[in-house]
Amino acid sequence: MIKSGSAHSLLHDVKNRGISAWLLAAILTGFYLVLYFTEWLAVPARMIGLESKWTLYGLLYTLAVTAGGVHVIRKYRHNRYQVIRTCVVIFVQSVFAFSIPQMLKFLHQPEYYFSYFWPLKMDYLTPSYIFSLPLPYILYSFLGSALLVPLLGALFGKRWYCSWICGCGGLANTFGEPWRHLSDKSNASWRIERVTVHAVLGASLLLTAMLFISWGAGKTNPAIVQWTAGFQSFYGLMVSSMLAGVVGVGLYPLGGTRVWCRFFCPMAALLGLVQKVGRYRIAVKENMCISCGMCSKYCEMGIDVRSYAQANESFTRASCVGCGLCAEVCPRGVLRLENVRTQAPQQAALVQIEGIRADRRLV
Amino acid sequence: MHYVMIGNGVAGITAALKIRERDRHARISVIGGESDYFFSRTALMYAFMDRMNPRDLEPYERKSYDAQRIERIRGWAAGLDANRKIVRLDDGREIAYDRLLLAGGSVPNRAPWAGLDTVRDGVVQFVSLQNLADCERLTPSTRQAVVAGGGLIGVELVECLVHHGVEVDFLVRDSWYWPVALNREEGAIVSDHIRHCGVRLHLEQEVDRVTAGADGRVSSVRTNKGVEFPCQLLGTCIGVRPAIDWLKSGAPGLALGRGIKVADDFRASLPDVWAAGDCAEFTRPDGGSLLEQIWYSAKRQGESAARAMLGDTAAYRPPLFYNSAKFFEIEYTTVGEVTRAPAGATTFFHRVPGKDASIRIVENEGAVVGVNLLGSRWNHKWFEKWIAERRSMAHVVANLHLAQFDVEFGRLALESVRAAFQSAERRAA
Incomplete structure (x- = not known):
């Protein structure tokens, strides 16, 4: 039941796909279309002394993360995991994803974002770009993507990146807090997610391979260069602009905050594969779940956490970003994020019956 | 078939x-x-x-x-x-x-209160979808509510009403909150917290008479102490x-x-x-x-x-009792026999300084028989194991960290628990 008062009605409306939510989604989508496909935002950027629309965007993004983060810290102040995690998110966004790149530019260094890695940021393994940078940047880029990302993923799950460092995840977990419950929890959406997110991962791998081939063998084979450039601009338009920006953030008020992360992000897909064989899991306290469903409701990745909790099944799902909200909202303290050495016996041991998860989860 | x-x-x-x-x-x-x-x-x-x-x-x-x-x-x-x-x-x-x-x-149990037969509306229970519909229908026209019954459903209804801005008088017949499950000290922690959340909690009071207004809706409740509480909604949460x-x-x-x-x-x-x-x-x-x-x-x-x-043949034997609950923000876990522990059992109770958190361990004949845990998260499975293995209180206190289930970075510090246990041991010796 909605709390009485017009402010509460509006809040409910905007958080639950009401008219105001559709309006806000239209505004956000419009903003991203303007940002990516026009130069209109260059005008206000210049007016406040910023050199480009992208700097203005970075500033707005950082402000949104900070303001939302302060709200989240207040809301979950009793939960140290949430407080520390959100502080880190704000810190990384304002320092590594905004201040340092601006400073580097000021010092005539490359505008490098130390909090982003390939394949989320395709540039950082695009040979023609990355090899134009000074050696430390090249090393950071290669070692980061090839070593740091998977290693930390194996040790702590993908959460070290997706809900502590990443800007997309950072915005979702701060500014996006009011809409986290809108993610679709159905079995059907899980099936779709597995197809789409791995398809984008495949596309990003293919593109990277083509970029290296065209960089190495392009001089003798101009056709490869041409195909690669075509594919690169298609990927840039579809994935980086449309899916990450327009759809990813524009649909916050309608589809929840992690549409991009869940259905499309190649980095999340890659880290998800690492997560499945790594140490991270959500531990379920045996026979303590009351099936209330708060965990599923507030899972931004659309994982039906309750189906595991009520079946007493500790689990690792590739999509879980480890935001920890399921454990926070559980009224019986049933769930806990853990990094353990041995994986609990999992889904593999259970009989899967097509079309129903409920059944195979029911011990 | x-x-x-x-x-x-x-x-x-x-x-x-x-x-x-x-x-x-x-x-x-x-x-x-x-x-x-x-x-x-x-x-x-x-x-x-x-x-x-x-x-x-x-x-x-x-x-x-x-x-x-x-x-x-x-x-x-x-x-x-x-x-x-x-x-x-x-x-x-x-x-x-x-x-x-x-x-x-x-x-829900039927309330035995006088005057209830004259009330046509405003008396609710809180266990079914139909009850929920009643509560939602009545809440907008409710400024003050009385909730009677000091159990789990009562405190849940109270929390909901407080959330909706209703002033709540919460009547608990016992001398502390939920004596079936909590001891006096734990009852006090929960009572203080409930009051801190804006609820007027009245202990040792129960409904004596219910009065309806001209429209048939409940208008006030008089308690066994003769106190009159005006209300537009009366929650009866006196068990099932x-x-x-x-x-x-x-x-x-x-x-x-x-x-x-x-x-x-x-x-x-x-x-x-x-x-x-x-x-x-x-x-x-x-x-x-x-x-x-x-x-x-x-x-x-x-x-x-x-x-x-x-067609399986197996006799049902209820396992060791355990339960969990949440009183506003305070989480609660219990395993084994605590309030119904045998006479002669010894108890260690410690309230963690500065927190609405406490640990109670009950030991009988050298073996732990039950625990009551407030304000932090524990995996009850460990306590079940220790009780089944007839472990001593000292063993349980020394191994408490194994059973902790708090969020990362948020583990309850156990130093004060262990220090309190040691000084209790010294006193006993």
Whole structure:
């Protein structure tokens, strides 16, 4: 039941796909279309002394993360995991994803974002770009993507990146807090997610391979260069602009905050594969779940956490970003994020019956 | 073979799914009067507070029932004819069964208060979807409410009303909150917290007389101490009892006590009829009766009763008692015997300084028999293990960290617990 008062009605409306939510989604989508496909935002950027629309965007993004983060810290102040995690998110966004790149530019260094890695940021393994940078940047880029990302993923799950460092995840977990419950929890959406997110991962791998081939063998084979450039601009338009920006953030008020992360992000897909064989899991306290469903409701990745909790099944799902909200909202303290050495016996041991998860989860 | 469950709550649905898991061909029907689909009663408060939609309370996707070929029949059972093997619904429909499970759950206790018969509106309970609808209908026109009953459902209703800005007078008849489960010190921690959340908690007071206004809606409540509390809503949360009224005249030959009398294989006194969940009454080895009326027991009994109906032979033995709850922000876990510990048991109690958190460990004849844990998260499985292994209190205190289940970076510091235990040991020596 909605709390009485017009402010509460509006809040409910905007958080639950009401008219105001559709309006806000239209505004956000419009903003991203303007940002990516026009130069209109260059005008206000210049007016406040910023050199480009992208700097203005970075500033707005950082402000949104900070303001939302302060709200989240207040809301979950009793939960140290949430407080520390959100502080880190704000810190990384304002320092590594905004201040340092601006400073580097000021010092005539490359505008490098130390909090982003390939394949989320395709540039950082695009040979023609990355090899134009000074050696430390090249090393950071290669070692980061090839070593740091998977290693930390194996040790702590993908959460070290997706809900502590990443800007997309950072915005979702701060500014996006009011809409986290809108993610679709159905079995059907899980099936779709597995197809789409791995398809984008495949596309990003293919593109990277083509970029290296065209960089190495392009001089003798101009056709490869041409195909690669075509594919690169298609990927840039579809994935980086449309899916990450327009759809990813524009649909916050309608589809929840992690549409991009869940259905499309190649980095999340890659880290998800690492997560499945790594140490991270959500531990379920045996026979303590009351099936209330708060965990599923507030899972931004659309994982039906309750189906595991009520079946007493500790689990690792590739999509879980480890935001920890399921454990926070559980009224019986049933769930806990853990990094353990041995994986609990999992889904593999259970009989899967097509079309129903409920059944195979029911011990 | 047609299995019919009466009751689509956790016991009935768990039994139905369990039977389907073992028997892919049986016909399975579930009769429910309250809702079309199984929902989590324990989450009613979250629907009331707009944290969830009613649909979110359903633990299984709706299409699951078709996929599992579980037929859902909406209606209230009104009669049972064991000779013809037929269940009669209140609209006259007849459902034939081969094996029947009675899993009708509980209904709220009737309040014995004077004046209640003159009240036509404004008195609510908080255990069913229909109760939720009543609460939601009445809350907008409620400025002050009285909630009577110092148990779990009471405090949940209070939390919901406070959330909606209603002033609440919370009447608890005992000298501290929830003495069935909490000792005085724990009751005080919870009471202080409830008061801190803006509730006027009145201990040792119960409703004596209820008064209705000219419109028939409740207008005030007078307590046994003669205090008058004006209110537009009165929540009666004074416990539940097995929902067996329909069986008293409608099921000739069925042995009833407080609930439906069953043997330890869930068999009721009629052939091919079983009962499980809140409404099943077992006989203890000492001759006393046993009713288990919490979520966990209903789920466990539903599962075990399904096995019994499928022909497994195993006697049901309730495991060591455990439960959990949440009072506003304070989480609670209990394992074993605490308030009902044997005479002569010794207790270690420690309240963590500066926190609404406490630990109580009860030891009898050198072995821990129960714990009460407030304000932090614990894995009850460890305590079950220690109790089963008859571990000493010293062993449990030394190993407490193993059972901690708090969020990362948020573990309760155990130094003060261990220091308090050591000084208690020294005093004892």
